[in-house]
Amino acid sequence: MNRPTEILPINHELLSPSIADLWFVPLGGCGEIGSNLNLYGHDGQWLIVDCGIGFDREPGAEAVITPDPGFISARRESLVGMVITHAHEDHVGAVAYLWAELQCPVYCTSFTAVILRRKLAEAGLLSKVPLHVLPTGASHRLGCFDLRWIGITHSTPEAQCLLIETSAGRVLHTGDWKWDADPQVGPSYDEEAFRSLAALKLDALVGDSTCATVEGRSPSEGDVVAGINQVVSDAKGRVVATCFGSNIARMQTLARAAADNGRYLALFGRSLVNNYQAALETGFWDRDLTFIDPTHIGYLPPEEVMIIATGSQGDARAALTRIAAGNHPDLELEAGDTVVFSSRDIPGNELAIERVRQALVSKDVKIVEQTEHGPLIHTSGHPGRDDLKDMYEWVAPRIAIPVHGEPHHLAAHASLAADCGVPQQLLGRNGDLFVLAPQPGVRPGAVAVGRRTIRQSGS
Known part of the structure; x- marks a missing residue:
């Protein structure tokens, strides 16, 4: 399993494979x-x-x-x-x-x-x-x-x-x-x-x-449904969830949790909107699950609000990063609100993600992440x-x-x-x-x- 020390012969120096290769x-x-x-x-x-x-x-x-x-x-x-x-x-x-x-x-x-x-x-x-x-x-x-x-x-x-x-x-x-x-x-x-x-x-x-x-084994996406629903049900103020934007199944699970718990849902971030539209176009989205205009979020009671936001990896221009920094035009988090990281830290992104977490902590926002003994919210x-x-x-x-x-x-x-x-x-x-x-x-x-x-x- 070690890297081979033998230099294998190649048919010619131009590195073009033969019919036998x-x-x-x-x-x-x-x-x-x-x-x-x-x-x-x-x-x-x-x-x-x-x-x-x-x-x-x-x-x-x-x-x-x-x-x-x-x-x-x-x-x-x-x-x-x-x-x-x-x-x-x-x-x-x-x-x-x-x-x-x-x-x-x-x-x-x-x-x-x-x-x-x-x-x-x-x-x-x-x-x-x-x-x-x-x-x-x-x-x-x-x-x-x-x-x-x-x-x-x-x-x-x-x-x-x-x-x-x-x-x-x-x-x-x-x-x-x-x-x-x-x-x-x-x-x-x-x-x-x-x-x-x-x-x-x-x-x-x-x-x-x-x-x-x-x-x-890696748990099923179906195994995440109950955990996410529990977290949203337990939340008292606004809920902001972040996940990988291309994970359409996770987005739908979050959207169903919002609907099941009487919360209006908005998407914050272009990549989320683009992936949602792609899923809608190709038949991978449940059309019963809908979103409101993000600019309307600020006019609703906190307990009726849920947002799915880009930024699970701490990207500098992502919605969650801007929300945590207090410079998003449509949302200002308050003490008692909940942010759910339904994602994992990709190696190399740890520092950027930690900066977002610390900014949220400074606002007295509750952070929910995947832990060994907590509800399953990511797989x-x-x-x-x-x-x-x-x-x-x-x-x-x-x-x-x-x-x-x-x-x-x-x-x-x-x-x-x-x-x-x-x-x-x-x-x-x-x-x-x-x-x-x-x-x-x-x-x-x-x-x-x-x-x-x-x-x-x-x-």
């Missing part, structure tokens, strides 16, 4: 949380899977971070397309920034397409990008790659695993996932669809490592260790390649895969060349990687 090259997202940009190479052609952003970790910074796509930009004539597995920013957010260099068709499901079209329109690219919308379960061919989309549950609608088949081998790219029997929005997962993959004798599984250090969208064990038992790949995590997540994932009987585990990082066929191994640092910093307007 199946390669995986992460340009972002391997050894870090965020900035996912993955390449698969075979028979002189390349496929991109996901194109996401990270965020500047400096408190108060207003910059977006993207992976440096220079390696694949230089091979644009060999790029057959880009597949987006789901609508989270760290998987789709860089498309509008990097597409002009890549000039390739983009493939995704309907919810992701609505989110992406808005980003492309804002960048003036909507009429230029060939965007193809595919249903869950679709099969199609891109160049030398045969692709099958397999629906999976996650914390945003229509997340997909991707089965990639070539003449040199087969690989399952899981994207972000969890097993959720009661996802609240959209269908559950199809266990048999994953068990049937074992018969294909997959060469590799490239998989989510985010919660590889967490024992047990991860990523697999715990027992969930990962199921995946390896059902799919039975020959090689495990942990991605989507910091180094300790990747190491824990690789160790678990070994315990599950996976014959080989390949550990690496951004810029490493993972050879899946013909002879598995890793060539460390084969590709130049880096990141780009894009300053936001007004910063």
Whole structure:
């Protein structure tokens, strides 16, 4: 499971895969949380899977971070397309920034397409990008790659695993996932669809490592409903809840809690409004759950008010950050009001989030967060260790390649895969060349990687 010391032979210095080769090259997202940009190479052609952003970790910074796509930009004539597995920013957010260099068709499901079209329109690219919308379960061919989309549950609608088949081998790219029997929005997962993959004798599984250090299973979104309803029921003054804006199931759970407890509900923050509208457009929103104009909140009794606000990660321009600082035009919190963090702290954001918490504490606002013994108000969208064990038992790949995590997540994932009987585990990082066929191994640092910093307007 250690990084290989052997430098594997490559067919030529230009790093172009032969018909016998199946390669995986992460340009972002391997050894870090965020900035996912993955390449698969075979028979002189390349496929991109996901194109996401990270965020500047400096408190108060207003910059977006993207992976440096220079390696694949230089091979644009060999790029057959880009597949987006789901609508989270760290998987789709860089498309509008990097597409002009890549000039390739983009493939995704309907919810992701609505989110992406808005980003492309804002960048003036909507009429230029060939965007193809595919249903869950679709099969199609891109160049030398045969692709099958397999629906999976996650914390945003229509997340997909991707089965990639070539003449040199087969690989399952899981994207972000969890097993959720009661996802609240959209269908559950199809266990048999994953068990049937074992018969294909997959060469590799490239998989989510985010919660590889967490024992047990990730609870269902359905398990959060009672806890959130209890917190809202117990609250005496205004309630402000914050969650990840793309978690439509969580937004609906919060909206139902407001309705069940006689509270008017408003959305504070553009990303929440955009995701709500995307869910409405694609049939993932309960139309009985409605919102009032945010400017009306200040005229209502505190005990009849609930707000869902952006800012779970302490973003400087988010609604909750401005509310905590006392400079939001539509809401002033008072002692006895409640703020609910229905989210987790993404590594690197802890300081920014703590600043928001302290600003709320100074206002004598009650803060409700997920604790070991308190009501369940948040669950991860990523697999715990027992969930990962199921995946390896059902799919039975020959090689495990942990991605989507910091180094300790990747190491824990690789160790678990070994315990599950996976014959080989390949550990690496951004810029490493993972050879899946013909002879598995890793060539460390084969590709130049880096990141780009894009300053936001007004910063």
